[in-house]
Amino acid sequence: MHVIRLEVVGFRNITEEQLEPSPGLNFFYGENAQGKTSLLEALYVLGRARSFRTPRLLELIQHGQPQALVRGIVERRGARAELAIQLSPRTRALFVNGKRRTLSDYLGHLAVFVCSLERMDIIRGEPEHRRHFLDEGILSLDPKYAHTLEQYQRILKQKNRLLKLAAESGDPRRFIEEIEVWNEQLIRYGALIHRARIRYVELLQRHLPADLFGSERIAIRYVSSLAAHGDVSEYETLLAERLRVRLTAELTIGHALVGPHRDELAITFDGRELRHYGSLGQQRSALIVLDLAQVSVYNSAFEEEAVFLLDDVDAELDRRRIARVLEYLHGRAQCFLTTSKPEIAEMSRPQAMLFRVEAGRVVPTPPPAREDEMNRLPEQATSPREISS
Amino acid sequence: MLDYAEAIHRLIEELRRLPGIGQKSAQRIAFHILRMNAEDVRRLARAIEEVKEKIILCSICQNVTDVDPCRFCSSDARDRSMICVVEEPYNVAAIERTREYRGLYHVLHGALSPIRGIGPDDLKIRSLLERLRSGEVREIILAMNPNTEGEATANYLARLLKPLGVRVTRIATGLPVGSDLEFADEVTMYRALVNRREM
Numbered sequence: 001m002h003v004i005r006l007e008v009v010g011f012r013n014i015t016e017e018q019l020e021p022s023p024g025l026n027f028f029y030g031e032n033a034q035g036k037t038s039l040l041e042a043l044y045v046l047g048r049a050r051s052f053r054t055p056r057l058l059e060l061i062q063h064g065q066p067q068a069l070v071r072g073i074v075e076r077r078g079a080r081a082e083l084a085i086q087l088s089p090r091t092r093a094l095f096v097n098g099k100r101r102t103l104s105d106y107l108g109h110l111a112v113f114v115c116s117l118e119r120m121d122i123i124r125g126e127p128e129h130r131r132h133f134l135d136e137g138i139l140s141l142d143p144k145y146a147h148t149l150e151q152y153q154r155i156l157k158q159k160n161r162l163l164k165l166a167a168e169s170g171d172p173r174r175f176i177e178e179i180e181v182w183n184e185q186l187i188r189y190g191a192l193i194h195r196a197r198i199r200y201v202e203l204l205q206r207h208l209p210a211d212l213f214g215s216e217r218i219a220i221r222y223v224s225s226l227a228a229h230g231d232v233s234e235y236e237t238l239l240a241e242r243l244r245v246r247l248t249a250e251l252t253i254g255h256a257l258v259g260p261h262r263d264e265l266a267i268t269f270d271g272r273e274l275r276h277y278g279s280l281g282q283q284r285s286a287l288i289v290l291d292l293a294q295v296s297v298y299n300s301a302f303e304e305e306a307v308f309l310l311d312d313v314d315a316e317l318d319r320r321r322i323a324r325v326l327e328y329l330h331g332r333a334q335c336f337l338t339t340s341k342p343e344i345a346e347m348s349r350p351q352a353m354l355f356r357v358e359a360g361r362v363v364p365t366p367p368p369a370r371e372d373e374m375n376r377l378p379e380q381a382t383s384p385r386e387i388s389s
Numbered sequence: 390m391l392d393y394a395e396a397i398h399r400l401i402e403e404l405r406r407l408p409g410i411g412q413k414s415a416q417r418i419a420f421h422i423l424r425m426n427a428e429d430v431r432r433l434a435r436a437i438e439e440v441k442e443k444i445i446l447c448s449i450c451q452n453v454t455d456v457d458p459c460r461f462c463s464s465d466a467r468d469r470s471m472i473c474v475v476e477e478p479y480n481v482a483a484i485e486r487t488r489e490y491r492g493l494y495h496v497l498h499g500a501l502s503p504i505r506g507i508g509p510d511d512l513k514i515r516s517l518l519e520r521l522r523s524g525e526v527r528e529i530i531l532a533m534n535p536n537t538e539g540e541a542t543a544n545y546l547a548r549l550l551k552p553l554g555v556r557v558t559r560i561a562t563g564l565p566v567g568s569d570l571e572f573a574d575e576v577t578m579y580r581a582l583v584n585r586r587e588m
Contacts, residue, residue, distance in 0.1 A: 104574065105572070142575075144573075144574040144575055145575070147574040147575070147576070148574070148575060148576065151537055151576070154537050155537050157504060158501075158502065158503050158504055158537065158538070158541070159503075161503035161504050162503040165503065177545070177548065178501065178503075178508065178509065178545065180548075181501070181541045181542075181544040181545045181548070182541055184544050185537055185540055185541065185544075188576075189576075192575060192576070
């Protein structure tokens with residue numbers, strides 16, 4: 001699977017641009033704040049119908065424009081599909097080959113994964129970011145999981161409102177019958193989410209890339225919030241029991257205390273929790289290792305390539321590591337990388353396609369760098385030191 | 390200063406209060422009404438007024454009607470041992486179109502939704518329980534929508550009704566006719582399997 005054409009209109013600082021990327025390696029290079037990451041974001045939005053930088057659609061729409069449009073042609077096993085997503089401040093409309101689709105019918109046409117320092121919350125932030133990381137991975141294998149998640153969120157929202165009402169009323173026990181009715185559904189959908197995540201974490205662990213940035217020292221484990229209270233393999237029974245036991249507490253506090261929305265993905269480095277004890281370097285390595293594992297899980301599930309976005313590659317990795325990552329991704333994904341250093345992009349020529357990004361414009365075919373230019377760059381970098389010595 | 394003469398402005402404001410109508414639609418409809426001939430406008434206004442004057446809720450089944458009891462509740466041709474419970478009056482029309490069901494109805498006028506501030510007391514549940522007193526009703530069919538609010542309402546009613554010794558059933562959920570297995574979500578597929586039938 002790869003993107004053969006991308007069209008971005010009214011998106012962030014990009015007024016209207018089109019590009020035809022290479023099925024292999026693509027670089028967006030240019031100064032900071034010119035729109036490189038916005039292009040990655042547009043690709044992500046095209047595949048996932050959401051951004052990896054913000055939950056608010058409004059931020060994606062160019063200032064002064066009523067809406068944004070991202071359109072792309074995806075080639076998959078010889079067949080082409082046109083995907084389009086139209087973003088308005090409050091809604092998004094999804095299209096496949098010009099026909100309007102629901103979220104779960106839209107997802108699955110373009111499997112895109114991203115590694116960006118803007119997602120360090122997956123490693124360092126609250127558990128919800130890690131749950132979200134897992135859910136994204138599951139969605140890449142089973143788009144219909146979107147429906148399960150939506151239903152669970154909706155049930156949880158209804159139950160929380162009810163618990164709030166109960167907590168604020170003089171007689172919370174009056175609400176018990178009604179709450180139990182929502183718990184019945186919470187159990188049904190909660191169990192689906194629990195099982196999907198357990199399965200996915202097992203897959204992910206098995207696909208952690210071998211021998212890459214200390215990957216053998218990284219381990220992941222799904223920690224159900226119910227695990228301390230009984231046998232999670234009988235999940236429905238255990239969840240029902242915990243809901244019974246915690247009902248009084250829920251009524252007092254006024255929100256839902258039991259369910260997979262309280263679960264955690266434990267990430268350890270040498271057996272120690274990375275979130276609290278890892279160095280910044282270890283945390284960055286873990287992020288990219290996990291992102292690559294998602295790609296690998298996808299590869300083996302569908303026996304096809306995915307699309308991988310790597311933001312600000314030189315901030316993330318040194319040259320040796322960039323080479324290792326690109327080697328790993330070869331044959332696994334069509335890659336889009338951003339960098340502020342043209343020499344990083346030049347390094348991968350002639351396999352790579354280079355796009356210069358300047359003030360929201362994309363210049364597709366820059367003149368090939370001359371050999372003497374490439375040699376001069378490191379010299380320039382070292383010259384100040386020579387002067388000082 | 391108003392953009393339009395006051396009468397037009399007022400009409401736009403009234404139309405905007407209707408569900409699904411924003412500023413643009415309200416404006417379009419208002420100007421359409423302005424261009425209609427006087428007789429058509431009077432007929433529209435009368436239709437709006439009459440619906441409010443003449444339509445009441447049936448004192449038995451709570452369906453909308455212009456006679457009380459409604460045509461279903463007073464009919465000799467309907468099976469009085471069955472009540473099909475629905476969320477909205479237009480759900481009755483959907484079930485009637487099948488010409489399969491010959492029993493009576495009960496309209497709740499909504500479904501449980503704490504977010505929208507709808508609890509059991511806001512639904513026509515008490516009047517449903519009263520209908521069971523005569524002992525004539527043997528089966529209650531719960532025909533709420535198969536979404537989370539509908540399911541919650543059905544579960545709530547089932548808990549309430551079962552202890553009263555009446556048979557409580559839920560309309561089947563599963564695969565839509567004319568679709569493809571491949572497109573079913575996990576829960577729909579699961580239910581279709583659980584509720585499978587002998588051939």
